[in-house]
Structure formats: C-alpha cells, structure tokens
Amino acid sequence: MIKITTPLTIEKVQSLKAGDEVLLTGTLYTSRDAGHKRMMEQLDKGEQLPFNIEESIIYYVGPSPAKEGEVIGSAGPTTSYRMDSFTPRLLDLGLKGMIGKGYRSKEVIASMIKNKAVYFGAVGGAAALIANCIKSSKIIAYEELGPEALRKLYVEDFPVIVVIDILGDNIYETEKEKYRIVQ
Amino acid sequence: MIENQFQLDNIRPVPLSKIISSVEEMTKNANYYVNNDIKEGLTNALETEESKTGINILNQLLENATIAGDKQVPICQDTGIAVFFVEIGQNVHIVNDCKGIDNIHDGTLEEAINEGVRRGYQNGYLRKSIVNDPFDRVNTGDNTPAVIHYDIVSGDKIHMHFAPKGFGSENMSRIYMIKPSDGIEGAKKVILETIDAAGPNACPPMVVGVGIGGSFEKAALLAKKSLLRPINQPSHIEYVRELEEELVRKANNLGIGPQGMGGRTTVLGINIITHPTHIAGLPVAINISCHATRHAEVII
Numbered sequence: 452m453i454k455i456t457t458p459l460t461i462e463k464v465q466s467l468k469a470g471d472e473v474l475l476t477g478t479l480y481t482s483r484d485a486g487h488k489r490m491m492e493q494l495d496k497g498e499q500l501p502f503n504i505e506e507s508i509i510y511y512v513g514p515s516p517a518k519e520g521e522v523i524g525s526a527g528p529t530t531s532y533r534m535d536s537f538t539p540r541l542l543d544l545g546l547k548g549m550i551g552k553g554y555r556s557k558e559v560i561a562s563m564i565k566n567k568a569v570y571f572g573a574v575g576g577a578a579a580l581i582a583n584c585i586k587s588s589k590i591i592a593y594e595e596l597g598p599e600a601l602r603k604l605y606v607e608d609f610p611v612i613v614v615i616d617i618l619g620d621n622i623y624e625t626e627k628e629k630y631r632i633v634q
Numbered sequence: 635m636i637e638n639q640f641q642l643d644n645i646r647p648v649p650l651s652k653i654i655s656s657v658e659e660m661t662k663n664a665n666y667y668v669n670n671d672i673k674e675g676l677t678n679a680l681e682t683e684e685s686k687t688g689i690n691i692l693n694q695l696l697e698n699a700t701i702a703g704d705k706q707v708p709i710c711q712d713t714g715i716a717v718f719f720v721e722i723g724q725n726v727h728i729v730n731d732c733k734g735i736d737n738i739h740d741g742t743l744e745e746a747i748n749e750g751v752r753r754g755y756q757n758g759y760l761r762k763s764i765v766n767d768p769f770d771r772v773n774t775g776d777n778t779p780a781v782i783h784y785d786i787v788s789g790d791k792i793h794m795h796f797a798p799k800g801f802g803s804e805n806m807s808r809i810y811m812i813k814p815s816d817g818i819e820g821a822k823k824v825i826l827e828t829i830d831a832a833g834p835n836a837c838p839p840m841v842v843g844v845g846i847g848g849s850f851e852k853a854a855l856l857a858k859k860s861l862l863r864p865i866n867q868p869s870h871i872e873y874v875r876e877l878e879e880e881l882v883r884k885a886n887n888l889g890i891g892p893q894g895m896g897g898r899t900t901v902l903g904i905n906i907i908t909h910p911t912h913i914a915g916l917p918v919a920i921n922i923s924c925h926a927t928r929h930a931e932v933i934i
Contacts, residue, residue, distance in 0.1 A: 472690070485771070515711045515761040524759055525708040530802045530835050552893065553835035574893055575802060575837035576926045577694045578711040579702040597773055598761050610694070612687060612895060623834050626896025630685065631889030
C-alpha cells in the first residue's frame with residue numbers, strides 16, 4: 452500500500468506504476484458529465500475554473516444525498532469514458548490525477564503521457580465504504596446540478612488502484628491477459 | 635345488460651395509498667440491502683479468485699454490503715432509473731383514496747407508483763438521476779418518471795417487482811438480430827462479445843440478463859426481466875440451464891476479473907429467458923447488470 456497526499460506533484464506521479472494499490476489523503480474535486488460541460492463552457496468564455504486545477508485530482512462521482520449528520524451520501528466512482536472528450540483540455544491545464552472506473556480513450560492516454568498524469572480506479576459499487584473515507588464535502592460551484600455539482604472533498608486513506616500510469620501502462624489491458632483462457 | 639350476468643363479489647379493491655407506501659418501502663429496501671444470492675455469489679468467488687487485487691476488490695464489495703445495510707445507505711450511489719414489473723390480477727380494482735393529494739390527478743396506478751418513487755427517493759436519501767428529455771437533460775428532481783412494465787394475470791393480487799437499474803452497466807447492453815442459421819453458437823458469440831466489450835465499464839463482477847426470441851422489443855424486455863431471477867436459480871428448461879452454465883464458464887475465462895483489473899470472477903451469473911419468435915429471426919438481447927443488481931418485491 453502506497454500512501455499519497457495531495458497535491459499530486461510531478462515527483463509523486465512519477466513514483467506511481469500501473470497496478471499500484473494506493474491510499475489517497477487530501478483534496479479531491481468531484482465532477483462528471485454536466486459539470487465537465489460547464490467547465491468547458493467557462494474555459495471557452497475565457498473564465499477561470501472555480502478551483503485551482505494545477506496538481507489537482509478530479510473524482511468522477513455523483514453522490515447520493517447525505518443523511519442527517521453524514522458528510523456525504525454513498526459516493527462510488529462513475530464510468531470515466533463519458534468525460535474523455537473533455538479531459539485532454541483539463542490535463543493541458545495541469546490536472547494530474549483522475550479517479551473513476553472503466554476504459555479511457557487513446558486521446559486521453561496520449562494526453563496523460565504528454566502531461567504526466569495518472570488515472571486511478573476506485574471500486575465501483577463500494578459506494579458506502581468509500582463514503583466512510585470522505586471526511587468533508589463542500590459544494591464550490593454548479594450547485595444547481597445537484598449530484599453533478601462541483602464538490603471539494605477532503606478524504607483520508609481512500610483506497611484506489613493505479614490503472615494507467617504516466618508511461619501509459621494500463622492494467623485493464625495487461626491484467627486481463629494473465630487470466631484469459633482462449634477458447 | 636350483459637354486465638349484470640357476472641357477479642362482482644370476487645373483485646378486490648386495492649387502494650392507491652397502499653401502492654404508494656409499498657413502492658416507497660421497496661425503493662429503500664432494494665437500495666440498502668444486497669440480496670442473498672449476490673452476497674453468496676461474492677463470497678463463493680473469494681474461493682475461486684486467483685488475483686490478489688481481485689480478492690481485495692471482492693472483500694471491499696462484501697464490506698460495502700455490510701456498511702450499507704447497517705447504516706441504511708445506498709449500496710451504490712447510482713440508485714438507478716426506477717424500473718418496475720407489475721403483475722395485476724384481473725380481479726383487482728384500483729381505488730383512488732388519494733383524492734386531493736399532490737401528484738395524484740387522475741387516480742391512476744402509474745401516478746401512485748411514481749408518487750411512491752418520489753417519496754422513497756426523497757425520504758430514503760436516494761439519488762435523483764432522471765433528466766426530463768434525452769437532449770435537454772434537466773434533472774426532474776425526484777427520480778420520476780419510473781419505467782413500468784405491466785402484465786395482466788389471473789387472480790386478485792398486485793405483484794410488484796422493483797429493480798432499480800444503474801447506467802454504468804446499462805450502457806454496456808446490446809441487442810443483436812442474428813440469423814436463424816447462426817443458431818445457438820451465434821447467440822453464444824454475441825453474448826460473450828458483449829460481456830468482453832463491457833469489461834471494466836460495467837463494474838464486474840457482472841450479472842447478465844439475456845432474452846432470446848420474441849420481437850426486437852420483447853427480447854430486450856425479457857433480458858431485463860431475467861435479471862429479477864436470483865443468480866442461484868437456473869432456468870427450468872434443461873438446455874437453457876446448460877447454456878447458462880457454459881456461458882458463465884466462458885465469461886469467466888475472459889480474464890476481465892473484478893473491476894476489470896484481471897481475474898477469474900468476471901460474472902456472478904447469467905440468466906436467460908427464451909421465447910417463441912419469427913421464422914426469419916433470432917433476436918438476442920443482452921442486458922448487462924453489475925454486482926449491485928438490486929431487486930425488491932411486494933404482493934398486495
């Protein structure tokens with residue numbers, strides 16, 4: 452288990468290899484479909500993004516509503532490929548980590564290699580377990596998007612696995628081959 | 635008048651209020667509690683999984699099931715589009731005892747089911763994941779409208795199945811109109827191709843529902859309906875049971891593993907329903923679901 456604390460500096464991303472099991476502590480920003488579309492609109496208009504994107508990590512999630520006294524509802528990852536078309540632009544601006552689940556496109560992987568960024572997989576459907584790692588949550592933009600609002604999270608020991616590292620090594624490709632029986 | 639010749643005393647009234655409260659209850663139960671067949675499937679998988687990461691993931695999923703059930707919070711944040719299969723006995727008469735209640739205008743069964751969803755998703759802290767229009771995409775704010783499939787059956791009960799469907803897996807579903815000459819091997823091929831293409835996107839280990847036969851839409855409906863069956867209950871048709879077992883073996887040989895990170899547990903189960911079909915057709919619909927395959931039911 453590798454313990455990493457944000458911000459995701461260049462030294463930290465360079466130390467991570469595909470397949471590494473990581474416990475993440477620090478700040479994450481949540482965004483998914485509608486939120487990414489909003490960010491693109493803001494960038495197109497020449498506006499600043501509502502958070503400092505450099506060395507940051509975005510977590511693709513739309514949490515369920517928080518119960519009374521809870522920080523956040525259940526909060527597992529959503530499928531990342533839907534954000535692929537928006538991602539290279541954010542990587543160019545300094546985004547260094549993404550947490551989600553599922554395949555990324557060739558264009559995203561190329562941009563990750565170029566910009567030295569890492570893609571982490573969180574366990575889809577372990578949403579209540581993941582919520583326990585989230586110690587604070589605050590909506591900082593796009594509140595009207597409800598579950599898709601931009602939230603700033605503080606997490607402790609959030610378990611993730613490095614799916615694609617800065618060299619483009621991808622466990623979705625490499626691991627399957629080890630267990631695949633051709634029939 | 636012909637109506638007078640028939641007795642009305644075996645008509646059973648069912649009030650809308652009972653439907654609303656039962657639906658509200660189902661929406662919460664289905665989302666908080668992992669069903670026993672799934673828990674059993676995940677636990678059994680621990681015995682056969684060879685990947686260390688895979689075992690770690692399976693343990694996280696079992697721990698998640700415990701936390702969600704204990705705290706009464708959703709197993710998965712995607713509390714799904716609300717899908718219902720409703721079997722209405724012919725002798726049921728639905729009575730509107732909710733006149734004047736918000737959202738009940740015409741006193742229909744549909745309104746009552748949607749009101750139950752509205753209340754359950756609000757009071758149960760479930761996520762509102764429905765948009766008004768596929769292109770306009772404004773959140774409806776209450777997880778309605780539900781998708782409701784009705785069957786009229788004999789008897790005087792209403793049997794409702796609630797199966798919230800998350801879209802990570804739903805998006806990986808496919809339908810193929812293969813040729814009769816492609817036969818059972820053709821069906822196996824497209825089923826396995828669909829599972830292979832889904833990979834990590836569908837949150838493996840998956841549960842796969844397959845509908846074979848009927849018409850284009852009937853095959854898809856059967857695929858969704860087959861997901862209501864517990865994964866430890868095979869088809870009662872022998873050749874279909876054998877097909878289910880063979881496909882589970884072959885799907886697990888794809889090596890995709892838990893969360894697509896490699897391993898021996900790619901599917902927890904495959905349920906198949908077959909149906910008579912046209913002489914020129916062989917529709918095969920594959921509805922991919924994940925390990926958070928959720929189902930609650932009630933008989934009123």
